[in-house]
Amino acid sequence: MHSERPYDLVLxxxxxxxxxxxxxxxxxxxxxxxxWALAGRSxxxxxxxxxxxxxxxxxxAELPLLTADAADRTALREVxxxxxxxxxxxxxxxxxxxxxxxxxxDAGTDYVDLTGEPEFVDRMYLLHHARAKANGARLVxxxxxxxxxxxxxxxxxxxxxPAGTRDAPVEVRGFVRAGGTFSGGTxxxxxxxxxxxxxxxxAARERRAVEERPAGRRIRTxxxxxxxxxxxxxxxxPLPTIDAQVVGRSAAALPLYGPDFRYGHYAAVKHLPxxxxxxxxxxxxxxxxxxxxxxxxxxxxxxxxEGPSAARRADSWFTVRFAAESGGARVWTEVGGGDPGxxxxxxxxxxxxxxxxxxxxxxxxxxxxxxxAMGEALIERLQAAGIRFRVLVKPPxxxxxxxx
Numbered sequence: 001m002h003s004e005r006p007y008d009l010v011l012x013x014x015x016x017x018x019x020x021x022x023x024x025x026x027x028x029x030x031x032x033x034x035x036w037a038l039a040g041r042s043x044x045x046x047x048x049x050x051x052x053x054x055x056x057x058x059x060x061a062e063l064p065l066l067t068a069d070a071a072d073r074t075a076l077r078e079v080x081x082x083x084x085x086x087x088x089x090x091x092x093x094x095x096x097x098x099x100x101x102x103x104x105x106d107a108g109t110d111y112v113d114l115t116g117e118p119e120f121v122d123r124m125y126l127l128h129h130a131r132a133k134a135n136g137a138r139l140v141x142x143x144x145x146x147x148x149x150x151x152x153x154x155x156x157x158x159x160x161x162p163a164g165t166r167d168a169p170v171e172v173r174g175f176v177r178a179g180g181t182f183s184g185g186t187x188x189x190x191x192x193x194x195x196x197x198x199x200x201x202x203a204a205r206e207r208r209a210v211e212e213r214p215a216g217r218r219i220r221t222x223x224x225x226x227x228x229x230x231x232x233x234x235x236x237x238p239l240p241t242i243d244a245q246v247v248g249r250s251a252a253a254l255p256l257y258g259p260d261f262r263y264g265h266y267a268a269v270k271h272l273p274x275x276x277x278x279x280x281x282x283x284x285x286x287x288x289x290x291x292x293x294x295x296x297x298x299x300x301x302x303x304x305x306e307g308p309s310a311a312r313r314a315d316s317w318f319t320v321r322f323a324a325e326s327g328g329a330r331v332w333t334e335v336g337g338g339d340p341g342x343x344x345x346x347x348x349x350x351x352x353x354x355x356x357x358x359x360x361x362x363x364x365x366x367x368x369x370x371x372x373a374m375g376e377a378l379i380e381r382l383q384a385a386g387i388r389f390r391v392l393v394k395p396p397x398x399x400x401x402x403x404x
Contacts, residue, residue, distance in 0.1 A: 006082050007035050008357045010066065012100060013089035014038040015045040017307035018114065018144075021346035022089060023049055027056040029350060029385075031358065037064035039079050070096040073103065080107040085357045087349060088113040092192040093120040101128055101139060108135035110356045114144030114349050117193045118242045119200035122207045125367045133366030140373045143352040144345035147246040148370050149320045149387075150174055150265065152379050153335040154247050155371045156389050157322040158257055165327030169260035172324040173223075174247075175232035175268035176239060178340050180308070180316030195290060214252045216259065221248040223264035226275065231323035231332065234268035237275045241265065250371035258326065268321070313339040321392070332392040344387065351381040 011026065013019040023038060030036055040046050046065045053060040066082070068075035070090050080086055080103035090096045093115040104111040105128040115121065121141045132139050142148070154172050161170065193200065221244040229236040244265040251257040269275040308316070316339035324331050337344045352374060355361065359377040370378060383389055 005084055007037050007064070007084065009034065009036040009085050009087065009353055010039050010079055010083040011036070011087045011089070012039040012068070012079065013070075014049050015040045015042060016089055018342060018346060018349075019089040020049055020052075021342055022087065022350050023053060024056065025346045025350045027053045027060055029354065031354075034354075034357075037066050037083075039066040039068055041067065041069045043067050071099060073099050076100050076103040077106065080104045080109045083109055085110040085112065085353045087353045089349070091115065091117075093117050094123075094192050094196070098124065098127070105132035105135060105137050105139065108132075108137045110138045110140070110353075112140045112143045112349060112352045112356065114146065114345055115141050116144075116146030116242050118245060119193065119196060119203045121242065121245075121367075122200075122203040125207050126203070126210070129367040136365050138356060138364055138373050139367045140352060140356070140370055141367070142242055142246050143349050143370055145318070145340040145348070146241060147243040148348040148352070148378070148382075149318070149335040149337075149340075150176075150243040151246045151250055151369055151371045152375075152382070153320050153322050153333065153389070154263060155250065155254075155256075155375060156335070156379060157324045157331060157333045160331045160333055160391055161324055161326050162329050165329045166256065166258045168258070168327035169262070170258040170324065170326040171262045171264075172247075172322055173229070173231065173236070173264045173266065174243070175229065175234065175236060175266050175321045175323075176318070177234070177268045177320075178316075178318040180313070180318070180339050180341050214255075217252070217255075218260045219248050219251045219257075220262040221245065221265070222262075223266060229266070229268070229323075232266070232268040232321055234270050235272055235275050236264075236266035237269055237279065239265045239267050246369050247371075250369045253369070253372045307342060308339075313343050316340065316343075318344070333390065334392055335387065335389055337387040347385055347387070348382065351385060352378060355381055 011023055014023045026036060038046050038049060043065060050060060050063050050065060066079055068079050076099050086104055086109055088097060088100050093113065094117055097120055101111060101124050157172055158170065223238040226235065226237050244263055247263045251261045318340035319334055319336040322333045352370060355374040355378045361374060361377055364373055379389055
């Protein structure tokens with residue numbers, strides 16, 4: 001049935017900041033014969049994006065354009081019904097994302113996005129997982145910097161452990177370092193998520209009440225307290241992002257992770273005062289997000305559609321170092337690349353969609369993680385696209401600097 005649909009891929013939200021970067025990446029990366037289209041609310045803005053893509057490939061002057069508003073369920077059903085895979089870059093997803101997920105679940109259409117909003121992911125599971133599973137649709141959230149490097153990095157790391165040791169408890173710790181900036185859309189998503197702690201906690205509880213747990217296996221994603229880490233050669237500060245949740249769901253679905261798996265997710269910070277200052281800043285932002293007037297004022301600092309310049313993105317980078325231990329064996333790995341929030345996120349999102357469309361993958365359906373849906377195939381794609389997955393020698397220990 002899917003092969004008879006007019007498009008292999010449809011990019012929805014192509015006129016936004018990350019949407020444009022994703023469109024540019026696809027213009028260079030789609031295989032010959034790939035049938036793809038841009039979709040969004042404004043035909044004029046879609047036409048402008050298409051015109052810019054002709055600098056990459058003049059043949060894209062004929063790239064199809066589909067108009068649909070994020071709230072128009074009828075139009076979104078038409079978009080989903082016309083595609084094998086839909087890419088969504090329309091955030092904040094809590095505000096704009098649900099109708100397209102619903103349309104894809106109904107149509108049996110594969111779906112990817114770049115959300116880092118835990119409440120949205122949990123609510124989409126509660127509302128649409130069962131129907132997507134019945135219809136054969138794969139709903140794969142968090143296919144950008146949240147959470148591809150972490151989810152696939154842990155998969156890569158666990159596979160690096162000696163096979164005989166994975167019957168013992170497996171512990172993996174991920175240490176994130178990055179240099180970059182954020183767009184207005186990302187800031188809006190963060191503010192939306194921070195403003196709803198009770199709603200997010202309620203959605204998480206409701207999901208836990210109905211989600212199947214792996215029989216005879218234990219999965220934990222609670223990090224240790226802040227501490228110096230010889231593995232990271234930095235202070236390890238727990239990160240309250242969606243990434244650990246995604247890793248935990250992959251571990252629950254994949255027996256490869258062993259009978260007793262634990263993951264801790266941290267920011268790696270060289271200097272303790274910087275870590276303390278960052279924690280204080282997050283606490284202040286969380287408090288401000290609870291007050292509508294302050295939230296509106298913060299939102300005005302950077303509007304959706306705005307983002308870092310090409311020069312700024314070129315100077316940005318990320319690394320995620322993983323330390324794993326099982327049955328007495330230890331391994332260290334690293335995932336790294338360029339600008340995490342935009343250049344590499346567009347790459348990860350586009351390659352995720354291309355993998356769903358064209359790779360031979362395990363049979364899955366419903367809401368699944370990147371590691372479960374695409375796994376090794378996506379790692380190979382990202383390596384070919386310039387993102388590093390490598391095994392390290394043991395990092396040398398270094399004593400922490402004394403803080404005066």
